Amino acid sequence: MSEWEDPSVKILKQLKKAENQYVSGEELSDILGISRTAIWKRMESIKEEGFNIEAVTKKGYRLIKEEGGYGKKAPYGKLAVQSEVTSPVFGQNLIFFKEIDSTNKALKKLAAENAPEGTVVISDMQSAGRGRRGRDWASAPNLGIWMSVLLRPDLHPSLVQTLTLAASVAVMRALEQLGIEGMGIKWPNDIIINGKKVCGILTELSAEAERVDWVITGIGLNVNHTETDFPSDIASIATSLSMNVNKNTRLDRSVIAANIIDEMEKVYRSFIEEGPAWVVEEWKKRNITLGKRIRIINQQDSFNAEALDITADGRLIVRDDHGKEHHMYSGEISLRET
Incomplete structure (x- = not known):
């Protein structure tokens, strides 16, 4: 387990891996190196986030995954x-x-x-x-x-x-x-x-x-x-x-x-x-920008141009209607396809 990994996350991963089958408290205890009482307490925190956990004596715990996911409103946390x-x-x-x-x-x-x-x-x-x-x-x-x-x-x-x-x-x-x-x-x-x-x-x-x-x-x-x-x-x-x-x-x-x-x-x-x-x-x-005719709008003015390429440091290379090339930074412009 990584320095940051919550034991509850480890338990949830094991239940998901079991794919709707039961996982015993003893097995989870061995995997995580914590007591079965601690496992039970962690199950409560998993339930609080919205997961449907079924506990059956002598079988263990099962994550119930309904058709289309873990319920109509999938847990998000x-x-x-x-x-x-x-x-x-x-x-x-x-x-x-x-x-x-x-x-x-x-x-x-x-x-x-x-x-x-x-x-x-x-x-x-x-x-x-x-x-x-x-x-x-x-x-x-x-x-x-x-x-x-x-x-x-x-x-x-x-x-x-x-x-x-x-x-x-x-x-x-x-x-x-x-x-x-x-x-x-x-x-x-x-x-x-x-x-x-x-x-x-x-x-x-x-x-x-x-x-x-x-x-x-x-x-x-x-x-x-x-x-x-x-x-x-x-x-x-x-x-x-x-x-x-x-x-x-x-x-x-x-x-x-x-x-x-x-x-x-x-x-x-x-x-x-x-x-x-x-x-x-x-x-x-x-990308959907290069090769397109675009309009560049910055604080000074605006002009039409063709988007040609980008540089290694991410600047956009454009050619205006007078044939002049410009290297544009992202903070300077807004693009509108013409």
């Missing part, structure tokens, strides 16, 4: 997410809130207190969620995944933009498992489904002149929203995963959050080992 995580580091230290102002803000505080790399903060609701350029991000309860991940790369600050691209690649790799058509990355890191935004990523950092102290990647993903769940000002440009899978299907947010955490670690490790070029190529495979 620390135990539910961690029991699905397979990453050796990311998500092992996970803090879950029912409600918070901002997961990024909470993780910044933990980062300043030397929280380890891979620490994850998730909340069922955010009261002050933010997107890029200070925009508000609607983060209602029971609908989406509002999550932040802490990274401590040995990296020059100029390469953090590539980490932002890496985060979008990781989210895409996790969502590709759902088989949704028309999904891609709009530069630098918005996930779009058939022209509508389903996920936004906000990267924040603390750095010195030559060295990054920490990077926090905040992810806001619309999962089980319907058309009426979005505020009126974004209803025409926003979408959710369930709206593109099956409108009558409620997706399990715990499984999706865990898949994102797993992919974040895999992509991050590949970035560290293979460098920015690997991230750029993975991003290009999934």
Whole structure:
């Protein structure tokens, strides 16, 4: 068991592994190295998160999985997410809130207190969620995944933009498992489904002149929203995963959050080992921006251009209508396909 792993998570993993069969208290006691009384107490905490646990004398414990999942409303909490995580580091230290102002803000505080790399903060609701350029991000309860991940790369600050691209690649790799058509990355890191935004990523950092102290990647993903769940000002440009899978299907947010955490670690490790070029190529495979006519809007002016390529450090290369090339940073512009 890892330093951070809750025994309740270990128990839940064993019950899920048993696939609707009974697991004896004695067996669980041997696996975890704790008493059968302690096992019973842990079962109560698992039940409190919403899992249906059946206990039968001389048989043991069984996790009842109904058709389509663990009940109509799948449990969503620390135990539910961690029991699905397979990453050796990311998500092992996970803090879950029912409600918070901002997961990024909470993780910044933990980062300043030397929280380890891979620490994850998730909340069922955010009261002050933010997107890029200070925009508000609607983060209602029971609908989406509002999550932040802490990274401590040995990296020059100029390469953090590539980490932002890496985060979008990781989210895409996790969502590709759902088989949704028309999904891609709009530069630098918005996930779009058939022209509508389903996920936004906000990267924040603390750095010195030559060295990054920490990077926090905040992810806001619309999962089980319907058309009426979005505020009126974004209803025409926003979408959710369930709206593109099956409108009558409620997706399990715990499984999706865990898949994102797993992919974040895999992509991050590949970035560290293979460098920015690997991230750029993975991003290009999934992007919907390059080769398009776009409109660039920044604080000074706006102009039409063609999106040509991205650099190793994540800048977008565009050519305006006068033939001049520009290298754009994510914080400077807004893209609108023309």
